[in-house]
Amino acid sequence: MTSIVTGPTGADIALRSAMLLYASEDGAAKYATVHPVLVDPKTARPVIGAGQPLDRDALLLALRQINEAAAPKAEFLPGNVIGLSPKAVTWWCPPALRRVFFRCEELDGERSAIVPHPGLIFRAAVDGFSVFAVKGAARPLPDTPVFEPPYFNTWDHGRICIGTARVPKRIDVKSIAGWEAGFFDSAFTHPNAGGKRVSYPNGEYAFWRDMLDGRFAEGYPEEVLVPMKASAQQVVAGKFGGRV
Template sequence: MIGLNLGPGHGSEVSATSAILLYSQKTGGVIYGTVHPVSQPSDGDRAAIGPGRPIDRTALLSCLGELSANAAPKAEFLPETVLAVSQSAVTWWCRPGLRRVFFDCRELGKRTAIVPHPGLVFHAATNGFSVFALQRDGRPTPDSVLQEPPYFNTWDAGKICIGSAQVPRRIDIQSIAGWESGFFESAFTHPNHGGKRVNHPKGEFAFWKAMLDGEYPAEFPKDFLIPMKATLADLIRGKLGD
């Protein structure tokens, strides 16, 4: 079956019902088009494109009209924590506070504790899931400088190694809680290769041992955060790492 999950604003998977083929000259420019039915077999075989017929103006305008109507975003309430929404990504802010973390690694063992976290920016997109820390506690602005995420299981540019974590299939506002749960409720197992995540004099294992031992019970020690050469605006515009 040829299927597609359209993400934000669309509730279920859709399947292909017809295809349009366009014919062009070698020098460029479309000169002819045909429309074809698409068969969706129930036995698991591949979908097949059937015989075509010439596209007429009425059918083409009708198709474009339906696409326009269905692509129009439906109005929905935006929580204060939502920072940006597009067809391919949702970006939101997580307030600083106490949350439980889980560790399962040779250096720290299997441990869990409720520890303070800085303000965080999460970005769930079709090309990956990422997280960034913030120096300030309030809602970030486009000029806010992103900080390295002080967590294990993260790559450079904030990318999260999802591994076996259970995360939503959809990328929309309603799925934000599921994406956060997938991050916080999975075990941190190792620091990924790349740059430093925390500026602790004895390294990331010593930092997280201190956190798990309760040396910072009330507020995340922001002096250990490492600023990135990127702002929230860079993230939203897809320019992080450029």
């Protein structure tokens, strides 16, 4: 637990106080207290101190300040952004050549190569980082079907295993490049447990060996993609499910 985080403006902000709400059995808040947050000298962890009743004026002032700080600022959205909410940003990457890094004994240790990638949809959200594949080079529409990500270090349904990858602390449009870098600049090490990521003879290892050896230099082989029961709209809404 930490008492210092990066705020909406990018500056560090510190945990100074805590508000406790007391509610009746039906969940309706009836009473509130505010408490200073102190630092335990032995553990350096934040500790909630003794509180005092929170009056109406102080409560309204705190809510106004939080609202002003959290309110989304008007900004120009680039064409790759397909979804934006207070909890997530979703964007599309057209098919492209990108370098990949592998650290995997089954693929002869450490290897790197520039290989073709399909169109991709990334979603960075408070509940995790996800990636999905799409066919074609057109910007996804709401009903565009999505496919499992054909990569190592991903779980079922697009979930990315971040591991030691360096990703931004913020979830916003300005941080998109950092999220992409965290994914592509990290070494792929192994296929995670779960269903298959690609439909290819002899599986994922054989597919990526052929990719690294330059077999698909003319473009990504979309026929290997594994379909999901989800659309681009469902990804934006965070409601992606299983395979077909």
